[in-house]
Amino acid sequence: MRGISRRAILSGAFSLAAVSWGPRQARARNDLGVTETEIKLGTTGAYSGPVSSAAVYSEAQTAYFRMVNERGGINGRKVNLISLDNAFSPAKALEQTRRLVESDEVFAIAGSFGSAPSLAVQRYLNSKRVPNLFLTSGIEKFNDPKNFPWIVPFYPLYVAQGKVFGRYVLEQRPSARIAVHYSNDDLGRDFVKGIRAALGDRAEAMIVKELSHELSEPTIEAQMVELKASGADVLVQITQSKFAAQGIRKAAALDWRPLYIIAGNASSIGTTLVPAGRENSTGIVTARWERNVTDPAEADTPAVKEYIEFAKKYLPNISLENTTTVPGYNNAYMIEQVLKRCGDDLTRENLLKQATTIRGIVPPLFVEGIEVFNSPGDYRAVHNLQLAKFDGKTWVAIAKPVALDGL
Template identity: 60%
Template structure:
């Protein structure tokens, strides 16, 4: 005997077919890019573990240590993160060579953005041409915030131009008749800071800046530049350079008995990396821009972010001098990458990684000062929109005023 199809069964069949066609009622399909499996996400990076900027190698160590911690906690959406970190010696050709290896031999999904203007510049065109995301690189050079020409290069650091402009605003407010001397690193870092200073000073830049001199990363010392600047009759000194040279400058200023208003680039403001080697007494009164909490600041020792960071360092980076704040941006970089990977879910393609990395909205990474969150868009990758000035009192950086709003300044 034949059996007819009941109305209920027919409706159930139609509904089931419709749901299946729409993809409802079943798990979303997984989509993987290079270096991704059900159990692993492979990333790559380079860091200066040797060479003239080897002190910045702790940035890469912090990235690796963060993902080690994360993997011990179960990884990202059940996948372990395998970060391959190679030495670039802070040498642009070496950085490019190592990055090519990571992409073409190790088949990484993305590059965990590394530290330094020169190394990142050397790989910018290559990674963009290969459509490999460089996630949250640590350089404030304006050239990296260029979504139109370099959509695969995603910066994070506040721009050097914006910082230079903020320093100018401070000088105009506090010392409008200043005679300014500038020593800067002869690369995009130093030039962008100087450019921002001139933008901030406006029409007064020509009269207020009495002398500007540069130096190379390979120079053994900047003592002669400091002597030159003092001889120009300046009463305000801007140091737009890295920690090694900033420490030399601070010591030489003290030895000369020179007492200018002294402003230091944020990249060289680490207490352990710069001010302790220079001498904390000699460093009193120096001003910088900041956006990160300091792990040794007595005012924030009980802050939950600082407590967690100190525990992280103790367990995963036991040889680190916690006064060396260079590790903090590496820690933040890794946090932000993990945040993006979580948002990707099972769509771990390079295209979706880029999409998630460029649509941040009020993200609050650990170790940022209160009131500073990160947001960007596909049209503007600038994620930091605030920072604060601080003055060194011999022990810690003391905040000056409120958080200052910043924007790209082209």
């Protein structure tokens, strides 16, 4: 079901008669959006618009909470996640978020998708003291607990990812001629900032071409011709899946075979590499922090087995290779864990406290060795990345997880 309004309907009819509190004490004081039987959350995702291939991220979130509800909910309460379309538009995101807060009266915004949409609602939610819990964006502007304490991200910083790419190029091709192609938004600009920081005083000499593009453009093929003409032997492409697939196909058509690096947000096999052609994508490098659920080497991993069973039941029409579902699943898991830690103290202040003191919780589909923690003074939560290369079938690790702190 796709449309402007998407709701995860509470599974089954639930009434006070269906819940047995036994010897539990009376409930603590709770905030708007919380009742004896329900926790109402809101979120927005790109169900339409220029990055609608990422709609499955939001579908995985709503599916996860259907599963949670079927298992009894969280501390005796069912989760009502209202997921609305932001069309990857700042104006639409603000409109829908206002609806969630002022009409639907949600307890919190949880796991909203996209940098530009999240920026559009940052000041509004902070002024309303409504937690924007674990939004999916790595731009530095969201790690600002002093000015925006109610905005809590959960994604590796793009600047740090860019530094990992820059350092990798220096190690592999110290005399490289680098072309950088990026989306003209905060995601792209933060990545470029990180790449240049890693290259240091060599950046001007090594980067022979920088081109940006708008997400509204239908194609980047002409830009790929221009990038090849620069004489670059390394291409770092920071964009969304649709455009990354176009770039990979065009590079192959031009018989251009640079060291090709793509951003982790566009590394889904199903939405980027398969449309680009597996043979064209072989050898591409990315940085990851989540497991590839279709990798035969992961087949016996308990968390992967559990995810596959989840996907078969709750996301039957989505290919397992469309791994954009994985961050949605991991994000919903983290929201569930924080809500559990709130116990019966379901106030927005306590939710914020629990969300900004993460220790000892790691999403089930994170790569082993990825550290997860944050603090009230530093909201960065993901502290490692692992470089991987596509071998024509799956992503294969080419290094141990790299620590992002101190880069």
